[in-house]
Amino acid sequence: MNTFTKTAVAAIAALVFIVPSVSAGDLQPGDAASIARGGQLYDKWWKVVKGTEPSGTHAAYPSDAKKEGSTTWRCKECHGWDYIGDKGRYSSGSHYSGIAGLLGLAGGDPAAIGASIRGEPHGFGADLLDDAAIGDLAMFISKGQFDMAPHIVDGNSTGDAAVGEALYATVCAGCHGGDGMKIKEMPPLGEIAGNPQETMHKIMFGQPAESMPALHVFGAQVAADITAYLQTLPK
Ligand code: HEC
Ligand code: HEC
Incomplete structure (x- = not known):
């Protein structure tokens, strides 16, 4: 690429305004609050929505894994604090469930991510998480997740x-x-x-x-x- 082409490409990129997946400085103002709330929902959603703490063990939680009860309903319990599930901190030990992380969905379409949260194997219906909560979770997964490996x-x-x-x-x-x-x-x-x-x-x-x-x-x-x-x- 010659200098003129490079300048032209940069100018077009600036005009098109491509939003990168993780750079907070490029977020729309309203997105920041949604992403933070989504991160808290990922941590312990029933506290955030002031809902009822689930009583039994989640149906998708493997029966041979070690946890039981409400913690098995937390997104973090199955997908990990580091968002890489069985490839990260939960690759062994008492939190091991063998379930994959969600970091690969960073930058993905929030609507599609929201549909995955509502769908199987989760059973997160509107009785548990309203549309606003699903939207915030999807924003967190698309634009809030970051790679912890360098840190x-x-x-x-x-x-x-x-x-x-x-x-x-x-x-x-x-x-x-x-x-x-x-x-x-x-x-x-x-x-x-x-x-x-x-x-x-x-x-x-x-x-x-x-x-x-x-x-x-x-x-x-x-x-x-x-x-x-x-x-x-x-x-
Ligand atoms: C406005 C008050 C406030 C500020 C400011 C604040 N925190 Fe907290 N933090 C809390 C409260 C309240 C809790 C929940 C305590 C509990 O579990 O009862 C908490 C919980 C935490 C936890 C999780 C504890 C757990 O049990 O898992 C961590 C980690 C933490 N804070 C770190 C920080 C760090 C680091 C900062 C600065 C960047 C910070 N906090 C700023 C009030 C605050
Ligand atoms: C009991 C374990 C469990 C809990 C809790 C859980 N998930 Fe999942 N999730 C899964 C499994 C199993 C899959 C299917 C993919 C797989 O097998 O790894 C999945 C898939 C997903 C996918 C689609 C992944 C993809 O690559 O397309 C998303 C998005 C997702 N979960 C988000 C969430 C969110 C958000 C929460 C919390 C509100 C949550 N999950 C809670 C087990 C769980």
């Missing part, structure tokens, strides 16, 4: 803990305390950060039904830097 290696965040310390002190410490132990209803943040995939998901999308902020609009590096700092806090 977590061997269970350690690859982020910059010094940057994370400054972010933590100004964004998180007011609620969680300087040592991450101020909220007594949850384990210390230093302990939770032993699961950096879960921690990054919660920093990016927030905690279901809590006033905690969602930092997705600032990008995954911010979440990785904070996670690196959390991994230095007392357990």
Whole structure:
């Protein structure tokens, strides 16, 4: 390609305005809130919709896998905090179910994704999740999911803990305390950060039904830097 062609292609690309799948800076303003709510629904949907916690084990949860009860209804239990299901953190151990992740759907058509959530093997009818919730989940799956692989290696965040310390002190410490132990209803943040995939998901999308902020609009590096700092806090 010569310089003129390159300039022309760039100009056309700018005019056409192709929305990339994960760059928060290019999102429509209304999309950001939908994606964050979708991420919280993915975590524990009944808290977000103020619905009833499911009682039995989900019919699609394999009978030889180890969990039972309401947790088997959480999207994260089957598809993973890292969105790669049986290829990621849940490839072994007590959370192993053998079910695939959804990261391959990043950038996909939200309407088609919504139909998959409603359909088999899920049984997520309108009695459980209304159309707005399905729409938010589909937005999260299409535009909120991100690849955690560059940010977590061997269970350690690859982020910059010094940057994370400054972010933590100004964004998180007011609620969680300087040592991450101020909220007594949850384990210390230093302990939770032993699961950096879960921690990054919660920093990016927030905690279901809590006033905690969602930092997705600032990008995954911010979440990785904070996670690196959390991994230095007392357990
Ligand atoms: C009990 C386990 C389980 C739970 C809970 C669950 N899923 Fe699934 N999901 C599956 C299985 C099994 C498939 C079929 C694909 C496969 O076999 O891996 C699937 C497929 C999907 C697909 C289509 C995947 C594709 O590649 O086309 C989407 C989208 C999806 N799930 C979203 C969700 C969302 C959103 C939630 C939470 C509201 C959720 N799932 C909860 C088990 C589960
Ligand atoms: C407005 C207050 C508030 C702010 C600000 C806040 N959080 Fe939270 N956070 C909460 C609450 C409340 C919970 C839920 C506690 C519980 O489980 O009872 C929570 C839960 C969490 C959890 C999940 C805990 C679990 O049990 O799984 C993580 C991880 C977390 N916060 C990290 C952070 C980080 C990192 C920041 C800064 C980027 C932050 N929070 C900012 C209020 C806040």
